[in-house]
Amino acid sequence: MCLAVRRVTPEPVPSRAQQHMVRMRDGVRLATDVYGADQGAAPAPTILARLPYDKNSRYAFFDKIADRFTARGYVVVVQDVRGKFRSQGRTLGWTGEVDDGYDTLEWITHQPWSDGIVGMFGDSYYGFTQWSAVSSQHPALRAIVPRVTSTTNAPGIATYDSGSGRQPLWLEGTTYQAQVWTDNDIHEFDVDLTRRPIIAAYEEAFTAIGKRSAGFDLIVGGIPLDPYNGPHPYDARPIPVLHCVGWFDNLGIAHMRDYTELARRPGWAAVQYLIADTIDHENYFLEDAPATPETDHLAGDAALERMLDSYTGPAIEFFDVFLKGVAHPDSLPRVRWKLGHEGWRTAATWPLPEATATELYLADPVAATGTVPGGKLAPRPDDTSEAAEWRYDPDDLVPSAAADTFMQLRDHVDERRTLDRDDVLVFTGPASDGPLDLAGPVRAVLHVESTAPTFDVFVRLLDLAPDGTARLIVRGCVQADRPGEVDIALGHTGYRVRPGHRLALMIAGSDFPNHLPNSGSLESPWLTTAPKASLQKLRTGTAHPSRLCLTVLPESGE
Incomplete structure (x- = not known):
């Protein structure tokens, strides 16, 4: 067909x-x-x-x-x-x-x-x-x-560069190259990203068009421009x-x-x-x-x-x-x-001089493997070291926050079902008595390791409403190839967490279809026909202070 x-x-x-x-x-x-x-x-x-x-x-x-x-x-x-x-x-x-x-x-x-x-x-x-x-x-x-x-x-430059190393490949950007940068026209087509190898879905499109995208080939070949x-x-x-x-x-x-x-x-x-x-x-x-x-x-x-x-x-x-x-x-x-x-x-300036850095530490990681509320976002780390594991399953990938992140807010998806998956970790803070105003950069500093030689870490900070709906505030990601600390930029924001709402931090090993699934091995993720599952571990506590770093405004008294 x-x-x-x-x-x-x-x-x-x-x-x-x-x-x-x-x-x-x-x-x-x-x-x-x-x-x-x-x-x-x-x-x-x-x-x-x-x-x-x-x-x-x-x-x-x-x-x-x-x-x-x-x-x-x-x-x-x-x-x-x-x-x-x-x-x-x-x-x-x-x-x-x-x-x-x-x-x-x-x-x-x-x-x-x-x-x-x-x-x-x-x-x-x-x-x-x-x-x-x-x-x-x-x-x-x-x-x-x-x-x-x-x-x-x-092409070849990571859009989501957080300053912490290599990034998972942004698959939306690759599809953009294939559709927009093949010839003078734009070619709109649906890419079956469940195919293996994934590159076959794009090759089918180029065959139908009768031409290739040079920009796409640069990305797949890892050739910087x-x-x-x-x-x-x-x-x-x-x-x-x-x-x-x-x-x-x-x-x-x-x-x-x-x-x-x-x-x-x-x-x-x-x-x-x-x-x-x-x-x-x-x-x-x-x-x-x-x-x-x-x-x-x-x-x-x-x-x-x-x-x-x-x-x-x-x-x-x-x-x-x-x-x-x-x-x-x-x-x-x-x-x-x-x-x-x-x-x-x-x-007069950004970040705002009156804003302060606030750190919330990931605590009770064992509970983070369960459903919401999961683990805790606490004002200080646990005295004892603890750990939680989450799996990466290439046959059951964690869904992206939006199918098309160019239009993230058009549907403004409720992510509660994603938070409750058994292959993600979730940590929540207490419900706010008054407004919590985020104003500046947000980062996640995590101590992680994996059974795979290369693994991806995706982080989302969400607004968890009293009715259970969860909607994105900021997100970020990194690709690692060794155990240790990763510092993930989640971007800047200006966002009021309203009274009764709470922050929820989600950690996952995939983000599909926005990002190319990891091969779980040293094989190219574009060419693999059998990506491998892996097990990731997050460590917490004073020896491994995994934490969410926020920039917040003083309480307004509203």
């Missing part, structure tokens, strides 16, 4: 856009739409976006974005990157973006509608193209607004940056690493701004989760219009300051962040 593949081709260019085929230095021409370049109008600042998704599609909604920017006096330029949709060239993401970004900026500055000042805007990959343009150091680029993205999400042929953005000429971060974004760990690193660097620190919202990668909000037909912006036009106000508003305000100079930079708060279930707040 042949795999069904749906090919997504370019939508028509909107009537109010003018398409140009802009020549790059090697002769390749990139399809570029221009909005708001009315003849006879005075030259104006330009907002540039360069993306691999059809710039004319309902998914990218750039016609609606352009309306909001042009109404404020900006020209908007939207470009299909090399090898995608209407553009020419080889289809291989994360290559050529530095030079193509420079050449596009240069083309803009020579147009009669340009005043020579450019800002860049956009999500995900078109946040990465902004960092590539920063690397190019073109003098026309004066400010960027990267949203839910990072400088380091190229250096995306910058200029300086790394951290080492480039500083320009103002408005980081738009999602607390529930699947690139959130990497994005906050960019922000915190640049906030420490001379030159860059003075021009870093942060907006952190309770959104996932596709801009669903915690306050609307789970989404309804009235709040699902990918399905309804009214919901999209409402979402776009918060999506573009901060960027317009930022560009008005740094491209037009209509107000002093000090008029913008350095940090705007949303406390989940509570609302927006402002600050």
Whole structure:
């Protein structure tokens, strides 16, 4: 039976856009739409976006974005990157973006509608193209607004890099490579990830398409890709940056690493701004989760219009300051962040100076092998050393928090059944008398070992409600090949644990289908037909202080 593949081709260019085929230095021409370049109008600042998704599609909604920017006096330029949709060239993401970004900026500055000042805007990959343009150091680029993205999400670079070593392979990212980066179009297909070897499911798709994805082959081959042929953005000429971060974004760990690193660097620190919202990668909000037909912006036009106000508003305000100079930079708060279930707040720095580090120690690990409430999250470690074991079964994998973590909040899954599985460990804290406000980084420091030569550790911190429902706050993972301590970054968050709720920490050996299952041996997990089960052990107590590290605000008295 042949795999069904749906090919997504370019939508028509909107009537109010003018398409140009802009020549790059090697002769390749990139399809570029221009909005708001009315003849006879005075030259104006330009907002540039360069993306691999059809710039004319309902998914990218750039016609609606352009309306909001042009109404404020900006020209908007939207470009299909090399090898995608209407553009020419080889289809291989994360290559050529530095030079193509420079050449596009240069083309803009020579147009009669340009005043020579450019800002860049956009999500995900078109946040990465902004960092590539920063690397190019073109003098026309004066400010960027990267949203839910990072400088380091190229093939072979771990998106969930926690600074603690190798990461389990992000299978969603591999599927993205196979569907988006095969040729100019997008190829949508369902991958049967239960097949063994797993690579056979993708090979079936490439056979049906008639082409391969070069990016996919890089990932499977473990071949890293250096995306910058200029300086790394951290080492480039500083320009103002408005980081738009999602607390529930699947690139959130990497994005906050960019922000915190640049906030420490001379030159860059003075021009870093942060907006952190309770959104996932596709801009669903915690306050609307789970989404309804009235709040699902990918399905309804009214919901999209409402979402776009918060999506573009901060960027317009930022560009008005740094491209037009209509107000002093000090008029913008350095940090705007949303406390989940509570609302927006402002600050001068992040993490907040009033926030404190709090450690909760994993206690009573034997009870953690049972159902909720399981073991305890305690203010101090047990005096005696204890241990608990959990199994990794490649034939019965622990389900992911969401089938599609790009849209983590659209369904906002109740994970109580996962907490009660007999192959996970769960530790819970006491129900809170008042609100507990998490505001900053979260980590799990665990002392673990395995019967296998390589093993994965997945950690989720959840909000356990009085009615038993359990929903994700943050998550992280690491891959280990020896016994000992692992330090797992779970990301930053702004989240209120409401009175009567409690924290629940879950530890598991798999996270499927988001991550590639471990082979349980030294065999490639892509090629194995017989992955091996294993037994993991967590140690606790003063000699092995496994713990959850939180950043919390002082009690508000609410």
